[in-house]
Amino acid sequence: MGTSNIQSRRQLLAIKIVWAILFILIGIGIVFYCRYHGLFLPNWVIWEMNQSDLGNNKRIQLANKKLSYYQDDTLLWESEKDWKISKYLITDIDEDDQDEVIMLLWNRGDYGDYHPIWEKPDKINYYEHLYVFNLEDNRLERQWMSSRLLPLIKELEIGKENTLVAKDPEGVPTTWKWITWGFTAINP
Numbered sequence: 482m483g484t485s486n487i488q489s490r491r492q493l494l495a496i497k498i499v500w501a502i503l504f505i506l507i508g509i510g511i512v513f514y515c516r517y518h519g520l521f522l523p524n525w526v527i528w529e530m531n532q533s534d535l536g537n538n539k540r541i542q543l544a545n546k547k548l549s550y551y552q553d554d555t556l557l558w559e560s561e562k563d564w565k566i567s568k569y570l571i572t573d574i575d576e577d578d579q580d581e582v583i584m585l586l587w588n589r590g591d592y593g594d595y596h597p598i599w600e601k602p603d604k605i606n607y608y609e610h611l612y613v614f615n616l617e618d619n620r621l622e623r624q625w626m627s628s629r630l631l632p633l634i635k636e637l638e639i640g641k642e643n644t645l646v647a648k649d650p651e652g653v654p655t656t657w658k659w660i661t662w663g664f665t666a667i668n669p
């Protein structure tokens with residue numbers, strides 16, 4: 482009687498342990514899935530939805546975190562499905578008489594175009610980035626992609642003398658100027 486009682490207690494304990502491990506694994510799986518698909522982005526991000534008329538029946542549209550470039554109803558270009566774009570600006574940031582589209586977005590990975598060979602890039606988690614694309618006749622052509630942004634940017638505007646004025650989530654402003662290949666912080 483006593484032995485079978487101990488056995489059934491052990492069996493019950495074993496079942497509980499198996500269930501606990503199963504729940505932990507499912508929990509880890511859910512957390513990993515959410516992080517991988519960018520479902521844990523900060524709630525201070527302002528997801529804008531708007532569009533710009535470019536003339537010649539062309540337009541750029543930001544909706545549902547995706548940027549699209551249309552001529553009439555023909556889709557010329559659209560952002561990659563992993564990108565979550567919160568805002569875009571159109572300006573000739575490098576002053577070569579051709580407009581660029583500047584995107585503020587969240588994308589998987591902490592590096593942009595390049596990463597130091599001695600560092601292992603994080604290709605799982607989402608980070609905030611700034612991308613600059615040339616506005617071509619029938620597509621957007623990648624020009625420059627930042628690594629993860631630090632400080633983070635909540636608000637972004639075009640400032641005086643073709644600068645970018647960014648505000649972090651606490652409202653602290655920084656001013657950036659395109660110099661040769663990338664943005665450099667300058668005094669406002």
Ligand SMILES: [Ca+2]
Nearest residue numbers: 573575577579
């Ligand atoms: Ca330009």
